[in-house]
Amino acid sequence: MKQEETGKGASDLVEEFSGVLLGDARLNARLLTVVQAASRQPEVSLPLQAGNSGNLEGTYRFLGNPKVTAEKILAPHIAKTAVRAASVEEVLLISDTTEAIFSGSATRKGLGYVRAKEQGFLAHVTIAATVSGKPLGVADLETWSRSGKRKGRRTSSELLADLNRESLRWSRRALAAHTRFEGHPGVIHVMDREADNYEIFNTICSNKYRFVIRLNHDRLLAETPLEAKAGDATEVQPMGSKLFSQLHGCEGVMEREVLLSERAKKGSPKRQKLYPERGRRLARLLFKAGKLTLIRPRSTDKKLAAGRCLNFVLVEEIGVPSEDERVVWWLATTEPIDTPEQIAKIIDIYRQRWLIEEFFKAIKSGCNFEKLQLESLEPLRNMLAIFMYVAWTMLSLRWASRKEPDTPAVEILGRTNLTSLVMLARDGRMKLAESPTSREALQAIASLGGHIKNNGEPGWAVLWRGYEKVLAFSNAYTIIMKLLPDLDLAGRGTCDQS
DSSP: OOGGGSSSSHHHHHHHTTTOOOSSHHHHHHHHHHHHHHHHSTTSOHHHHHOSHHHHHHHHHHHHOTTOOHHHHHHHHHHHHHHHHHTSSSEEEEEEEEEEEEOSSSOOBTOEEOSTTOEEEEEEEEEEEETTOOEEEEEEEEEEOOOSSOOOSOOHHHHHHOTTOGGGHHHHHHHHHHHTTTTOTTEEEEEOGGGOOHHHHHHHHHTTOEEEEEOOSOOEEEOOOTTOOTTOEEOOOEEEEEHHHHHHTSOOOEEEEEEEOOBOOOSSHHHHHHSOOBOOEEEEEEEEEEEEEEEOOTTSOTTSOSEEEEEEEEEEEESOSOGGGOOEEEEEESSOOSSHHHHHHHHHHHHTTHHHHHHHHIIIIISOGGGOOOOBHHHHHHHHHHHHHHHHHHHHHHHHHHHSTTSBTHHHHOHHHHHHHHHHHHHTTOOOOSSOBHHHHHHHHHHHTTOOGGGOSOOHHHHHHHHHHHHHHHHHHHHHHHHGGGSGGGGGOOOOOO
């Protein structure tokens, strides 16, 4: 691959979306135009991205065309994600659901209720990453709107009878995402507490998938057969105890000190309980682990296995004065727990789940997705698919700057974008080497966005503002370089293309 094509420039857009099948060559071409515009100015409105009324009208027609769907837009990128994953020994498929909420009193076609009186839709997303947290791309997307009356609290039998209940998305999308990586032996599914469901465990185990899932519910246990392995279906001989107390009684395996970041107060009381406010502190964590067998809950489909043997890991903070502030993770997994190193690896795998939270922040805070004025669901879904590519690009740059800070910036930004960044930095009297590292490049981009170095790590908003300037300059630079052979100025000097 040519050096100019190693970053996130125009050639990369063509490569990433090559093979898109929208049923019309003009639609395929328009997709590239819209993606390039979104990449250049992700945080501004569609009219500003388009640049003129003709392009804006073309964008609106494209997003509303019935031949254009989010699935078709993402298909080439998902295929490229699988290709990138093929060269990695172990791949994490990190899944979560986010709410897209759109303000305003006017009803938008296809949107449903989300919270209180707000309208929007939900998106269940799976992204792929390495065990070290390097983003590889989007692996799966499903969106839906809630219609009709709010269902409220329902009995177990009512839930079981509802074949369209939202909780089934976890199993359904895990199966769908996994098919994109068929044959890869190192795929590990990573999910948060909302996926703590016996049906999900049973589905994933039946397909012999690997996973790490955080638990939310205490559960009844059965005697674990000596020969049972994690994931096995077993007969049930009630043990008389529950999961949390049994795991809590296990002997501590190892300790580790971890710096916990500050967490602001969450909005709703429910979220405040799940994610209590805390200050930045150094926490001492104790790890425990055990192999235990869950009993199928009474409210669950009787066709499922009566019991499932799984490995469990408990992470609990010790030496904390307040019980409310204490960090506690209960994790279920198919990964081995025979050594302290294996247990530590499970914790590190789950910690990468935060990557998808950053991905959602990039879409909402960076791209300002929830401020789009599109009037119906389908155009919004299509724009979400486009913004996902943009979010992955910036997430990759930020990861490299933190985890592989000495990586040459050209490998991420590409030659043209890097040249533009260097020129902008010089114009702003910033110190930036001719061949900067990814860390140096990120700091320069953040400075262009208005970030003050003493304020700590840059947030998504300033990164987007700075990156938008780089992409806009890069686009102009590319056009000028193409025109140079036809301009009278071409023979009067040289341009530095280094």
